[in-house]
Amino acid sequence: MIKPTLPTQWWPSPAKLNLFLHITGRNPKGYHLLQTLFQLVDIGDELAFEITDVGKISLQTALSGVEEKDNLIFKAAQKLQQFSGCKLGCKIWLKKKLPMGGGIGGGSSNAATTLVALNALWNTKLNEAELAQIGLTLGADVPIFIHGKTAFAEGVGEQITSTTLPEKTYLIVFPNCHVSTAEIFAADDLPRNSAKIQWQDYNFAETRNDCQKIVCDRYPKVANLLRQLLEYAPSRMTGTGACLFSVFDSFDEAEQVKRSLPEDCQAFVAKGINTSPLYEYLTKVQLTSA
Numbered sequence: 429m430i431k432p433t434l435p436t437q438w439w440p441s442p443a444k445l446n447l448f449l450h451i452t453g454r455n456p457k458g459y460h461l462l463q464t465l466f467q468l469v470d471i472g473d474e475l476a477f478e479i480t481d482v483g484k485i486s487l488q489t490a491l492s493g494v495e496e497k498d499n500l501i502f503k504a505a506q507k508l509q510q511f512s513g514c515k516l517g518c519k520i521w522l523k524k525k526l527p528m529g530g531g532i533g534g535g536s537s538n539a540a541t542t543l544v545a546l547n548a549l550w551n552t553k554l555n556e557a558e559l560a561q562i563g564l565t566l567g568a569d570v571p572i573f574i575h576g577k578t579a580f581a582e583g584v585g586e587q588i589t590s591t592t593l594p595e596k597t598y599l600i601v602f603p604n605c606h607v608s609t610a611e612i613f614a615a616d617d618l619p620r621n622s623a624k625i626q627w628q629d630y631n632f633a634e635t636r637n638d639c640q641k642i643v644c645d646r647y648p649k650v651a652n653l654l655r656q657l658l659e660y661a662p663s664r665m666t667g668t669g670a671c672l673f674s675v676f677d678s679f680d681e682a683e684q685v686k687r688s689l690p691e692d693c694q695a696f697v698a699k700g701i702n703t704s705p706l707y708e709y710l711t712k713v714q715l716t717s718a
């Protein structure tokens with residue numbers, strides 16, 4: 429029997445944390461206006477692409493519970509093809525490590541990696557602003573992954589100001605329960621009137637995640653885990669949950685707390701990074717093919 433060969437070139441698709449998330453209002457479409465700090469981290473999924481000269485796009489790795497047509501990877505490839513008029517197609521593989529619907533941006537990051545990788549591999553030559561414009565139609569968090577730098581963001585997340593943060597260690601914990609972003613943003617008791625802050629005044633201790641209380645009220649697993657993490661280190665929820673993170677100065681401290689967590693939750697120790705590994709990879713690919 430001939431074994432199928434797996435691709436050898438894997439493009440990184442990192443996760444993000446929202447170090448804080450304030451809701452400052454809503455736009456005319458009802459979408460929530462946010463102020464947030466996106467911290468990229470060095471854990472993520474990986475994607476591989478094989479370019480074909482027929483226009484078909486096909487996913488070689490199924491994602492449990494997500495049909496191909498709804499997969500953000502497929503949608504990103506299709507949108508790039510339509511936007512650019514490219515006649516090429518592709519086969520796409522995925523190594524999924526990030527919990528889905530955890531508030532760490534897995535799907536959005538997969539979409540961004542697909543746009544950046546295929547823009548290079550199809551030679552469609554779109555610039556960052558054009559890729560971000562396509563990305564925003566797929567999800568509010570896609571532009572930040574295309575930007576590829578730790579950054580403050582406003583609007584629904586598309587008005588981006590890069591920043592540099594100390595590369596701390598984060599313990600990221602998925603409490604094994606899924607929280608729907610739509611459910612939390614639809615909640616009547618969600619606070620929606622946080623005062624705007626100036627980026628230069630940012631301080632972790634003086635900020636919060638405006639979605640955290642509602643998620644904790646509705647999901648006791650999240651509340652219990654947060655209580656436990658707060659005993660060890662400054663801790664908070666990311667996005668609309670369910671993932672929580674704790675901030676540490678050293679890898680060893682984070683590993684030690686990880687070992688004390690209940691067995692039914694998934695936990696990762698990750699380093700905060702200021703630049704996405706996606707761009708280091710893109711540069712490597714471009715240099716190799718030059």
Ligand SMILES: C[C@](O)(CO)[C@H](O)COP(=O)(O)OP(=O)(O)OC[C@H]1O[C@@H](n2ccc(N)nc2=O)[C@H](O)[C@@H]1O
Nearest residue numbers: 446458459460461567568569584585609610613667668
């Ligand atoms: C929570 C964050 O991850 C923070 O970075 C993002 O704001 C999530 O943004 P997103 O990926 O676009 O979220 P989705 O899961 O696509 O949104 C589901 C639903 O949540 C609501 N939604 C989402 C984002 C936003 N800024 N305001 C909203 O009101 C909308 O009704 C939307 O249809």
Ligand SMILES: Nc1ncnc2c1ncn2[C@@H]1O[C@H](COP(=O)(O)OP(=O)(O)OP(=O)(O)O)[C@@H](O)[C@H]1O
Nearest residue numbers: 499500528529530531532533534535536538569667
């Ligand atoms: N490639 C993909 N990877 C993960 N989820 C996907 C993908 N394509 C579509 N989805 C759908 O998107 C939903 C949200 O996934 P994702 O992992 O991005 O959530 P999240 O971490 O909460 O994101 P965010 O922080 O942007 O709200 C999933 O539950 C799944 O139904």
